[in-house]
Amino acid sequence: MIGPGDINADGRADLLVVNSAGDMYSAYGSGKGTFGALNKFGSGWQGYNVVISAGDLNEDGRPDIMARDSGGVLWRYLGTGKGGFAARQKVGTGYQKYTHLF
Numbered sequence: 001m002i003g004p005g006d007i008n009a010d011g012r013a014d015l016l017v018v019n020s021a022g023d024m025y026s027a028y029g030s031g032k033g034t035f036g037a038l039n040k041f042g043s044g045w046q047g048y049n050v051v052i053s054a055g056d057l058n059e060d061g062r063p064d065i066m067a068r069d070s071g072g073v074l075w076r077y078l079g080t081g082k083g084g085f086a087a088r089q090k091v092g093t094g095y096q097k098y099t100h101l102f
Contacts, residue, residue, distance in 0.1 A: 004053040005063035008083035016065070022046030026083055041084050048075075052101050072096025 001017045008014060012029035017038070019025070024042040027035035045051065048067040054076065057064045062079035067088070069075070074095045077085035095101070 002051060002053045002065065004065050004079070005055075007063055007079055007081075007085075009062070009081040014083075016051075018045045018048075018051065020046070028083070039083070050101050066091070066101065068095050068101060070096075074101075 001015060003013060003015055006013055006029075007016070007026060008028055010028065012031040014029050015027040015035055017025050017027065022043055022045040023040055024045045025038040025040050027038050029035055045067070047069050049070055050068040052066050054064045054066045056062060057076060058078055060078070062081045064079050065077045065085065067075045067077065071093075072095045073093050074091040075088040076091050077088050079085055
């Protein structure tokens with residue numbers, strides 16, 4: 001589970017969760033300390049061993065996330081502002097030697 005920020009551009013912080021099957025879900029914040037229903041918007045995330053909130057990597061005002069696969073390849077997913085993320089983009093390789101990503 002990560003808190004990437006406001007992924008659907010409604011001014012409220014949201015959550016992302018991934019289940020054991022690799023399905024990713026969003027839970028939109030209510031602004032009252034609770035979250036709405038889970039919304040499935042992706043699959044195939046079981047191939048990643050780390051998924052982190054990365055802030056706004058491209059300075060477009062939307063939160064982005066990064067994911068590391070088992071081979072140590074680091075991928076970025078730029079936020080769309082519509083509750084999801086654009087197609088992944090390769091950032092680099094060799095990240096398997098790191099135990100933590102921030």
